[in-house]
Structure formats: structure tokens, C-alpha cells
Amino acid sequence: MSVDHTSSYQRSGPFHEGDRVQLSDDKGKLYSITLKSGDQWHSHKGWLNHDDIIGRDEGSLIETNSGTKYQALRPLLTDYVLSMPRGATIVYPKDAALILGFGDIAPGVRVLEAGAGSGALSISLLRAIGESGSLISYEAREDFLAIAEKNVKNYFGAIPKTWELHLGDVRDCVLTNSFDRIVLDMLAPWDCVELAAKVLKPGGVFISYVATTTQLSRVAEALKDHGSFTEPESFESLIRGWHHEGLAVRPKHQMNAHTAFLLFSRKVATENGALKRRRRPAKGAYEEITEQR
Numbered sequence: 001m002s003v004d005h006t007s008s009y010q011r012s013g014p015f016h017e018g019d020r021v022q023l024s025d026d027k028g029k030l031y032s033i034t035l036k037s038g039d040q041w042h043s044h045k046g047w048l049n050h051d052d053i054i055g056r057d058e059g060s061l062i063e064t065n066s067g068t069k070y071q072a073l074r075p076l077l078t079d080y081v082l083s084m085p086r087g088a089t090i091v092y093p094k095d096a097a098l099i100l101g102f103g104d105i106a107p108g109v110r111v112l113e114a115g116a117g118s119g120a121l122s123i124s125l126l127r128a129i130g131e132s133g134s135l136i137s138y139e140a141r142e143d144f145l146a147i148a149e150k151n152v153k154n155y156f157g158a159i160p161k162t163w164e165l166h167l168g169d170v171r172d173c174v175l176t177n178s179f180d181r182i183v184l185d186m187l188a189p190w191d192c193v194e195l196a197a198k199v200l201k202p203g204g205v206f207i208s209y210v211a212t213t214t215q216l217s218r219v220a221e222a223l224k225d226h227g228s229f230t231e232p233e234s235f236e237s238l239i240r241g242w243h244h245e246g247l248a249v250r251p252k253h254q255m256n257a258h259t260a261f262l263l264f265s266r267k268v269a270t271e272n273g274a275l276k277r278r279r280r281p282a283k284g285a286y287e288e289i290t291e292q293r
Helices: 077-083 093-102 120-129 142-156 189-199 213-226 287-292
Strands: 020-024 030-034 040-043 046-049 061-063 069-073 110-114 134-139 163-167 179-184 200-210 233-235 239-245 248-256 261-266
Touching: 030 040, 030 077, 077 093, 077 120, 093 120, 093 200, 093 261, 110 120, 120 134, 120 142, 120 163, 134 142, 142 163, 179 189, 189 200, 189 213, 200 213, 213 261
Parallel strands: 110 134, 110 179, 134 163, 179 200
Antiparallel strands: 020 030, 020 069, 040 046, 061 069, 200 261, 233 261, 239 248
């Protein structure tokens, strides 16, 4: 079955029956409904008919029987990801955007992903690679895999033909030099460095998404020790919203802060190995690592 690229979450133009619609009031509160001819939506501020929305342009003002007005828009990818059912914790949109940007994931790119979790990152990857790319995802837990599959199908309207979802360990993948990118969202990505060296094409990008500094350190050192990857670069993303009312412009008190660390590295040609970066490490920086070994 081919993918419906004009599904409820991606369609433009007037609203259709079956579309997901996001209603916002004058205080910014959001409500989400799926349009069905003949149905009504009720709140403490009155009710409105779904038929009053169907056929209207996106962004229209819809009025309830009590005179309350709502702006009707289709949910964006961010809205869908943050509201969809979850098994594993999702890769948040702010981090997914950086993975796509810094990982240079574009149409035609072939990506290996582990694990699929709730499918949030899979959706972003599938949108980025287009119809000419491919995504192979592994998920170790059957319950998570079922949720990821359902979320992806619900978003696109069908399972994309560019996606393969497998239950099991990503290290079972034996496709040597087959991928342009590998994205690891798992507890121990350092265990997959050898796999990454085998499956990535020279110049391919290694991407790891980890929650703690201990995980970050272990995967970075594993890449350095292997010798087939460039010096890993890592960072986190912090988003601080701003309040603006006339000249009263100030940062908001709440902040979308640490979710995870992102680490990037490149596969190098095997005949020469990676160029070692010259550095003078801080005294004692490697003592704990040596003791663990």
C-alpha cells in the first residue's frame, strides 16, 4: 500500500471529514477533535457542530452556540508527537530537529535506527528521507514496537513503503556498508560501535541519543578507541520561551531544558583510520575509565 501523503496530519486546504483539528481559545488552551459529519463537540463553554468546521479553510474562527470563538488548525508534527500514545519516552521535537539537521538526513538517505521506542523519531526520519530514502528500525520490546507501528501508521495514514520495522537486537543487522546514517536511542550505544563501523558507508554519520553524562562518556570513548570514527562532538538543546506583551518582553519562568545529549561522529576510510585529535587532557580525566577496565 502506498503512503497517503495528504493524510489528516499533512493535508492542506479546507477541512475534510476524518481530519484531526486543533481548537484554541483566547487563552491559548488547546482541544483536539477528529471531524465526523453529524457529531458535536461539547465543553463548559458550549457546543459546536463538526459540520460547521468541515469545508472551512484552515485557520477559520469557529463559534459555539454560546458565542465562544475557537481558532481551528490542523495539528503540526510537534502537536502530534507530544500527544500520541507512548510506551518508551519519546525523542522530543527539539532534539529530533537537531538530529535531522546535524545528521544531514535528507531525501534519498538510508538510515538504520535503534530503538524505535514510541515512533516519534521514526516519523521525523521518514518525513526527511522522502520516497527515495529508506529507514530500517529495530526495537527490542514487542510492546514498544506495537505502539511505534500504530503511531507511524496513524500519522501517515498507512505504513510507509520506505520503512522496515524489526523486533530484536540491532546487532543482528548484517548489511555491511549499507547505511548513510545510524541513529541509536538505547541504554548502551557503546555496545553498537563495532556494528556501526560495519554497516556505515565511509563518511556515514553516527548519531547517539543518551540521557546521562555517564552514557555520553562511555559512547564517546568507545568511538575514540575503535579508530574508525572522527572525534565525536556532543551537545544538548535548551529552549527558553519568551513572553511579549507590548514593551513587556521577558523570558518565561518555565524552560524546556535537558532531555538528552546528542553525539555525532563520522565513519572514516578503514585503510588509514581516524586522525587522532591532539589534546592535553585534564589530570585524572581517564583514571576512572582505566580502573573500570
